[in-house]
Amino acid sequence: MIKNNRPEVILFTGFLGSGKTTMLLKTIEMASVYQKKCAIIINEIGEVGIDNRQMRMLGYDVLDLFGGCVCCTMKVTLEATINHLLENNDNLDYILFEPSGVADPLALYEAITNCGYAESDIQNIFIFDPTRIDFYQKHLKTLFWDSVNLANYVVINKIDEVSKERTEEAADMVASIKPGIKSFKMNLNNELTSEFSQHLMGKEVS
Amino acid sequence: MYQEEFLPVVFKVELRSERTFSVKKWQKIIDDIFCSYVDDISKNEECLIGHIKALAEIDKENFIKYSCINDSNHINSEVHCKQNNINKINMIINSLVSNISENESCQFLERSCLVAENAGDQINIEIVKNEKITIEKTHHHGEDEVCPICGEHHLHKD
Numbered sequence: 001m002i003k004n005n006r007p008e009v010i011l012f013t014g015f016l017g018s019g020k021t022t023m024l025l026k027t028i029e030m031a032s033v034y035q036k037k038c039a040i041i042i043n044e045i046g047e048v049g050i051d052n053r054q055m056r057m058l059g060y061d062v063l064d065l066f067g068g069c070v071c072c073t074m075k076v077t078l079e080a081t082i083n084h085l086l087e088n089n090d091n092l093d094y095i096l097f098e099p100s101g102v103a104d105p106l107a108l109y110e111a112i113t114n115c116g117y118a119e120s121d122i123q124n125i126f127i128f129d130p131t132r133i134d135f136y137q138k139h140l141k142t143l144f145w146d147s148v149n150l151a152n153y154v155v156i157n158k159i160d161e162v163s164k165e166r167t168e169e170a171a172d173m174v175a176s177i178k179p180g181i182k183s184f185k186m187n188l189n190n191e192l193t194s195e196f197s198q199h200l201m202g203k204e205v206s
Numbered sequence: 207m208y209q210e211e212f213l214p215v216v217f218k219v220e221l222r223s224e225r226t227f228s229v230k231k232w233q234k235i236i237d238d239i240f241c242s243y244v245d246d247i248s249k250n251e252e253c254l255i256g257h258i259k260a261l262a263e264i265d266k267e268n269f270i271k272y273s274c275i276n277d278s279n280h281i282n283s284e285v286h287c288k289q290n291n292i293n294k295i296n297m298i299i300n301s302l303v304s305n306i307s308e309n310e311s312c313q314f315l316e317r318s319c320l321v322a323e324n325a326g327d328q329i330n331i332e333i334v335k336n337e338k339i340t341i342e343k344t345h346h347h348g349e350d351e352v353c354p355i356c357g358e359h360h361l362h363k364d
């Protein structure tokens with residue numbers, strides 16, 4: 001059922017309002033420059049999705065997890081959605097997935113590996129909003145810890161809104177949990193940095 | 207505290223005016239509504255804003271997106287719009303705030319909309335409450351049916 005050349009899964013994790021949708025939109029634009037085909041999955045809490053509506057208005061096709069049904073565990077619907085994508089698309093390069101900002105990132109992995117993916121096939125980008133350093137430290141320690149541990153790399157965005165010191169503090173927080181993990185500092189209102197683009201897609205530039 | 211405390215409250219808001227206004231003017235009107243809504247929420251220290259976001263739809267392709275994660279001084283909005291003069295906007299708000307009831311959140315929004323209505327621009331604002339938003343709220347299976355996704359019986363509260 002599952003082909004060898006499965007599309008790569010890119011996960012955009014991060015708390016509410018951190019910049020996941022913004023990052024996903026930039027990634028689609030970048031992917032189109034690389035002539036890569038993407039599918040988009042969005043899971044928002046709240047019965048009426050906003051990000052998915054926005055994506056559709058921008059002309060993109062989005063799969064929300066079965067109309068945002070709130071009852072089924074996200075794990076199961078995610079699995080069904082990914083399988084649906086794999087069965088109905090031959091030439092996908094990437095599946096871009098934005099889970100809700102309150103989702104437990106750990107729970108996502110099982111659904112994806114159940115579709116035949118190895119954990120190492122998943123690129124997990126944790127978006128860390130440095131304007132919320134205090135909030136994370138005060139209220140979201142566990143989420144932060146889990147998120148950084150699961151991430152393959154971290155994007156520290158909104159650097160246009162904080163001082164250099166704050167950005168460094170954010171980078172230190174990440175490094176103290178997972179030494180050596182790569183952090184990219186960006187203002188997502190601008191283009192993604194070429195260093196980042198190459199890191200994400202560079203291997204496959206033709 | 208953990209992230210699950212941010213339960214979403216959804217509102218649909220319909221804004222209309224007799225005369226047409228520029229998108230910029232509408233952007234400001236809605237921005238003012240959010241400022242006062244967020245100010246009301248922030249008065250209670252127990253209430254933490256996770257994310258308040260909104261999509262103000264002008265037509266099928268044109269919109270303004272709002273986002274706020276801390277206080278009324280930081281309400282972001284982005285205009286994606288080629289149109290200029292309009293007299294109607296449909297907006298969806300997703301409000302994720304801890305320690306606030308849907309009812310209280312709605313009262314704050316109603317108050318903020320009232321202020322906007324009384325600001326002299328002759329606009330009319332109607333809030334369609336969560337329980338009346340039926341289309342997208344439906345579950346994909348009935349309470350006593352087998353879930354088509356997992357093939358099991360489970361309750362919606364699970």
Ligand SMILES: Nc1nc2c(ncn2[C@@H]2O[C@H](COP(=O)(O)OP(=O)(O)O)[C@@H](O)[C@H]2O)c(=O)[nH]1
Binds near residue numbers: 187
């Ligand atoms: N100034 C600035 N704003 C950003 C940046 N990244 C995201 N934002 C804004 O942050 C807000 C929330 O972003 P969004 O992508 O909706 O967050 P999500 O909830 O994680 O999907 C939006 O208003 C974005 O425009 C950035 O690097 N700089």
Ligand SMILES: [Mg+2]
Binds near residue numbers: 020021022051
């Ligand atoms: Mg989002």
